[in-house]
């Protein structure tokens with residue numbers, strides 16, 4: 001007897017072969033996460049897994065939720081994310097915006113997302129706060145910091161961080177949670193550690209200087225999550241290791 005409910009996503013039904021691959025990938029990444037936390041002397045569940053789902057279609061995200069129990073998804077492009085949110089509106093998902101954010105997209109982000117990791121300018125933060133609908137929980141915010149210097153164009157410069165953090169922390173409809181980084185990719189593990197340690201140092205400095213409530217370090221991706229977790233990451237953002245290489 002087939003008691004599988006028909007999927008709102010249409011003809012793409014739960015597919016057990018595809019599920020097996022997805023389940024293995026989630027199990028593998030969760031095991032890496034727990035092992036890296038434990039190796040660093042942290043509780044195995046000290047960090048959350050954010051599944052980065054850019055270019056991954058809604059049907060696979062539904063399977064990630066239903067077969068793997070994944071609730072938190074990270075998206076880089078507002079338009080792409082809105083379409084998936086509409087198709088998955090029946091699921092209790094938590095959406096994180098992690099991509100570059102332009103002024104003309106802040107309203108959609110303020111209205112539809114739970115978190116934004118990529119705030120790097122006061123003007124964007126002010127718009128997000130002004131546009132966050134009354135009655136929704138405050139938008140959870142990380143400031144993206146450029147920890148690799150010249151090599152990266154996005155993120156606020158470390159020297160500008162204290163003033164930006166103080167400004168964001170005062171906005172009524174945002175809750176500043178911490179910092180995010182997207183370091184220049186490198187196979188050099190020592191450099192991975194150095195970049196992630198720099199972000200942790202910046203968070204520690206903010207905490208010591210009037211913002212003790214900050215509790216989030218969003219750092220580490222498929223290739224460098226171990227280094228990030230060793231340096232204190234509380235959210236790792238993982239795409240490729242869960243969903244495979246992205247075409248495009």
Ligand SMILES: *Cc1c(COP(=O)(O)O)cnc(C)c1O
Pocket residue numbers: 052054076098099182221222223237238239240241
């Ligand atoms: C794509 C992306 C990730 C995930 O990278 P993977 O190497 O695929 O794990 C994480 N963070 C941001 C900001 C991204 O754009």
